Amino acid sequence: MPPIDESTDAGTARAAPVSAPGSRAGTGFDPGADTDCEDTLDLRLSDELIALFAGGTFSRDGTADGTADGAAHRTTVGAVHGARGGSPEETPDADDLLDRVGGWGPARTIAGALHLVPVRAGRDLALVHRWMNDPAVAEFWELAGPEAVVEEHVLRQLDGDGRSVxxxxxxxxxxxxxxxxxxxxxxPLARHYPARPHDTGIHLLIGGVADRGRGLGSTLLRAVADHVLDRRPSCARVVAEPDLRNTPSVSAFLSAGFRFSAEVDLPGKRGALMIRDRSLRDLL
Structure with a gap:
C-alpha cells in the first residue's frame, strides 16, 4: 500500500516522499479545551463519524469506497500552476470536511509562498505519475507503474466524500x-492511535531531486502544519505517520515541530506517529 507517510528531507541522506493516507475513528474531544498534549482516548463516537461510517466502507489506503447519497465532494481549481502569485480559487460543495483546502491561500515560508492547489486529474496526473515513479519515492509510496495506478489512487479521493484532498x-x-x-x-489510521475529532493528517512527496536533502521538507511541513491549524480552528492537532525506516522523513517532521508520539503497526508498514499540537506550536 502507499506509505501512510512518505519521506520529506531533513538536510541529510537522500530523502523520499513525506506522507500518505491514514485511518479513522472519532472521539469526544473538545479542541477548545485542550491545554496539554496527552494522547488520551475517549471512546464516544461523534455524530459526524457515525454518519460517515453508516454511509460507506473504506479502502486499505484510507479513502472511501462508498459514501452516503449526496456526500460526494468535488473541488474546482481555477489556478494555473505557472501563474506566479495567483491564488487558487475553489468552488466546493456546501459540506466540506476540511474547510475548503483550495481556498486557504498561501502558506508563507522562508523559501517562498506555497499554495496547496487541489489536484485536477486531467491536468496533474502526468506530473504526479512521474514523481511516483522516482525509485526513492516508489520505495515508500508504492504507486510506481503505469499512470492508471496513480489515477486510481487520486480518483478514489476526488470521488470520495472530501475527507482526503x-x-x-x-x-x-x-x-x-x-x-x-x-x-x-x-x-482508518484512527483505529491505530487515540484519535481526537478533527485531527488532520498530512502526506507529503517532494517531487524534484534538487529539492530534497537540503531542509526544504522541514520548512514546508512546518508551514503547512501551521497553515492547517490557522485555517481549521476546530483542529487541535496535525498528525503524520512516516515509515520508521524512512529516517530522513522522521527527522524532517521532528525538525518541523512535530513530536514523536508512538510506533504504530499499520497495513504494510510500521509507522512513527508524529503530532504537532496547537498548544505547543510556539514552543516547538
Whole structure:
C-alpha cells in the first residue's frame, strides 16, 4: 500500500516522499479545551463519524469506497500552476470536511509562498505519475507503474466524500510537491492511535531531486502544519505517520515541530506517529 507517510528531507541522506493516507475513528474531544498534549482516548463516537461510517466502507489506503447519497465532494481549481502569485480559487460543495483546502491561500515560508492547489486529474496526473515513479519515492509510496495506478489512487479521493484532498504544492509559481490533506479522525489510521475529532493528517512527496536533502521538507511541513491549524480552528492537532525506516522523513517532521508520539503497526508498514499540537506550536 502507499506509505501512510512518505519521506520529506531533513538536510541529510537522500530523502523520499513525506506522507500518505491514514485511518479513522472519532472521539469526544473538545479542541477548545485542550491545554496539554496527552494522547488520551475517549471512546464516544461523534455524530459526524457515525454518519460517515453508516454511509460507506473504506479502502486499505484510507479513502472511501462508498459514501452516503449526496456526500460526494468535488473541488474546482481555477489556478494555473505557472501563474506566479495567483491564488487558487475553489468552488466546493456546501459540506466540506476540511474547510475548503483550495481556498486557504498561501502558506508563507522562508523559501517562498506555497499554495496547496487541489489536484485536477486531467491536468496533474502526468506530473504526479512521474514523481511516483522516482525509485526513492516508489520505495515508500508504492504507486510506481503505469499512470492508471496513480489515477486510481487520486480518483478514489476526488470521488470520495472530501475527507482526503490531494493537492499540488506550488512554491512561488512552480509545482514541486504532492500533498494529501486528510481527516485523520475519519480515516482508518484512527483505529491505530487515540484519535481526537478533527485531527488532520498530512502526506507529503517532494517531487524534484534538487529539492530534497537540503531542509526544504522541514520548512514546508512546518508551514503547512501551521497553515492547517490557522485555517481549521476546530483542529487541535496535525498528525503524520512516516515509515520508521524512512529516517530522513522522521527527522524532517521532528525538525518541523512535530513530536514523536508512538510506533504504530499499520497495513504494510510500521509507522512513527508524529503530532504537532496547537498548544505547543510556539514552543516547538
Amino acid at each position: 490531494p493537492c499540488i504544492g506550488v512554491l512561488d509559481g512552480t509545482p514541486m510537491s504532492y500533498w494529501e490533506i486528510y481527516r485523520a479522525d475519519l480515516d
